[in-house]
Amino acid sequence: MTIYSFFIFDRHCNCIYNREFTQTSAAGVNNGLINKNNTSHSSKLLFGIIYSLKSLSAKLISENELTSFTLGQSFRFHFWESVTSYKFVVVTGYDVDDMQQVLVRLHQYFVDCVASNGLTPVEFKWSANGEKLDNVGYSVICNNSFVEETDQYLQSLSIY
Amino acid sequence: MSEEILDRQTYVNSRSLDFLLQELIPTSIRVSHKLMNSQQSSVEEQDVPTTIDQQLSSIEGDLPGTVNVLDSSLIHNDEVTIRVENYGYNLGVKIAEVLLYRAGGNKIVDILDIMKFVCRDVWKCLYNKQMDNLRTNHRGTFVLVDTNYKLISALNSPHGMQDTLSKAKVYMWFPCGVIRGILSNFGIEANVTAEITQFPSVTFNIHTAINN
Numbered sequence: 001m002t003i004y005s006f007f008i009f010d011r012h013c014n015c016i017y018n019r020e021f022t023q024t025s026a027a028g029v030n031n032g033l034i035n036k037n038n039t040s041h042s043s044k045l046l047f048g049i050i051y052s053l054k055s056l057s058a059k060l061i062s063e064n065e066l067t068s069f070t071l072g073q074s075f076r077f078h079f080w081e082s083v084t085s086y087k088f089v090v091v092t093g094y095d096v097d098d099m100q101q102v103l104v105r106l107h108q109y110f111v112d113c114v115a116s117n118g119l120t121p122v123e124f125k126w127s128a129n130g131e132k133l134d135n136v137g138y139s140v141i142c143n144n145s146f147v148e149e150t151d152q153y154l155q156s157l158s159i160y
Numbered sequence: 161m162s163e164e165i166l167d168r169q170t171y172v173n174s175r176s177l178d179f180l181l182q183e184l185i186p187t188s189i190r191v192s193h194k195l196m197n198s199q200q201s202s203v204e205e206q207d208v209p210t211t212i213d214q215q216l217s218s219i220e221g222d223l224p225g226t227v228n229v230l231d232s233s234l235i236h237n238d239e240v241t242i243r244v245e246n247y248g249y250n251l252g253v254k255i256a257e258v259l260l261y262r263a264g265g266n267k268i269v270d271i272l273d274i275m276k277f278v279c280r281d282v283w284k285c286l287y288n289k290q291m292d293n294l295r296t297n298h299r300g301t302f303v304l305v306d307t308n309y310k311l312i313s314a315l316n317s318p319h320g321m322q323d324t325l326s327k328a329k330v331y332m333w334f335p336c337g338v339i340r341g342i343l344s345n346f347g348i349e350a351n352v353t354a355e356i357t358q359f360p361s362v363t364f365n366i367h368t369a370i371n372n
Contacts, residue, residue, distance in 0.1 A: 112314065116175070118182035119317040119327055123212070123225025138226065138318070145316040 001159040002093040004075070006150070007043060008110070008141065011085035013051075015043040016124045017141040019150070021160075034147060035140045050079055050089065067100055082107055096159050106150055113146035120146075174288070181311055185330050186229045188243045190217040193234055230327055241330060245337040252341020259285055271370050274346050275302050278339060286338070287311075304339075304364040311335065313360035321359070328356060339364060 008017035021032040037043055050066070057066045068078045078090045080103035088103045088110075114120050121138050141147075154160055194217060210216070212224055221228035234240055259281045260268075266281075268274055279291035283306070293305035312331050317323040332354040343350040343366070351367040 113316065116178060116182075116314040117316050118185075118331075119227055119230065119315050119324060121226040121228075123223065125221070125223075125226065138228065142318045143316045144320075 001096055003096075003154055003157070003160050004091040004093070006091075006106070006154065007046065007087075007089040009047050009050075009087040009089070010124055012124075012126065013047055014124060014126045014139075015039070015047065016139075017146075018043060019147075021154075035142055038140055046077075046089065047087075050077070050087065054079075054081075068098075070094060078103060080104065080107070082110075086110065090154075092159065102154075102157065105153065109146060109149050109153065113143065113149060114141055117143065117145070119143075178310070178314075181334065184244055184247060184334055185235070185240070185327075186227075188240045188247075189229050189232055189234045189237075190219070190222070191243065192237060192239045193217050193219055193232070195239075235327065235330055241333045244330065244333040245340075248334040248337020248339075249341040249344070250337075252338040252343075253345045254341075255282065255285065255338070256342040256345040268346075271300075271348065271368065272296065274343065274348070275304070275366075278342055279304060282338070282342060300368045300370050302364075302366040302368070304366065305361070306364075307361045309335075309360050309362040312356070312362070315360075325356060325359060328359070332356065332362065335362075336364065339366065343368070 003021055005018070005020040007015055007019075010016045015038040018035050018038045019032065020037065053069055054066045066079055068076055070076045074094055076092050076094055076096055078092065078096075078099035080088045080100060082088075086107070088106055090099055090103065090106075092099065115122055120141070120143050124139050124141075126139055197218065208214075210224055214224070216222045216224060217229070219229050219232050219234075260277070263277070263281050266273070266277070268277060275294055275296070279294050283289060283291050287306075287310045289306075289310075291304050292307045293303075295303040295305075311334065312328040315324055315328050315331070317327060336352040336354050340350055340352045343352075348368050348370060353365050355363045355365065357363050
């Protein structure tokens with residue numbers, strides 16, 4: 001049981017938060033990458049897969065929302081979308097079952113530390129062709145309180 | 161009859177109030193910016209619904225949902241802070257009467273009672289908590305401490321603590337105005353300043369001319 005990474009996508013399909021955990025024996029401080037792969041192919045592909053699976057599942061079974069899916073024998077992707085179209089994705093090991101409560105909780109942190117925070121934007125600025133406009137640091141979520149609180153929460157879970 | 165009107169409480173969602181108060185500073189900056197450039201664009205504008213790609217002011221990058229407006233050099237402009245303080249003052253003047261009416265039983269005799277009124281009733285009404293500490297030197301100076309001031313407690317800038325503090329300082333003019341407005345409604349001229357001692361703990365210093 002492992003948590004590999006955590007993504008947030010906004011309604012413009014951009015990856016606004018990307019946290020990758022490296023599993024080390026030393027517990028705690030800042031292991032892994034924060035906001036390093038927002039524009040990488042893997043996060044774009046992940047968004048693409050989720051987008052198509054979501055519409056597929058909506059067509060196959062109406063009233064059924066996509067919550068998680070599995071790739072191969074090693075990864076499970078947990079998905080939750082807020083009404084404002086922020087998509088929360090957590091990638092875990094194959095054997096992790098239900099993460100909906102966790103994702104809802106992560107959204108609560110998002111509301112507390114990003115939406116209620118007057119110094120952080122809620123519209124993240126990217127150029128039309130999917131490049132970060134990184135000159136001012138307003139293109140991704142990078143304020144400390146959000147990073148710290150979500151890290152702390154995810155690392156406190158038994159599945160981490 | 162009038163009692164019924166006050167008792168028919170309409171509650172405001174506290175999140176909505178938070179968001180509204182947060183918009184104080186950006187709005188004030190936009191107004192100042194517009195007034196400064198008013199000679200250029202004197203054309204009357206109509207009310208149009210705001211869309212996501214509509215510039216809210218001619219400040220660079222000022223689009224809905226973004227916070228670039230706070231990086232404008234106008235944020236520490238006197239005109240902006242005075243306007244924010246004024247918003248608070250007007251609120252304070254009005255809210256003092258309503259709350260005093262509702263508090264009813266409490267007799268307010270001297271200035272210390274007024275300060276207690278601010279700490280208890282006013283803070284309870286605005287932030288659903290009381291001030292954490294009230295000190296006085298009995299010579300007209302009062303120190304009110306709120307160890308977790310709600311208006312700024314959620315602020316956290318991606319540029320680090322320094323930036324958070326410098327922007328939070330502007331927000332502090334609003335509660336200063338509220339306190340000054342309440343005191344002035346009680347007939348007390350006061351000078352209120354706020355200090356962020358250890359974020360998000362806030363100390364309000366109130367200087368009055370009254371000796372008690």
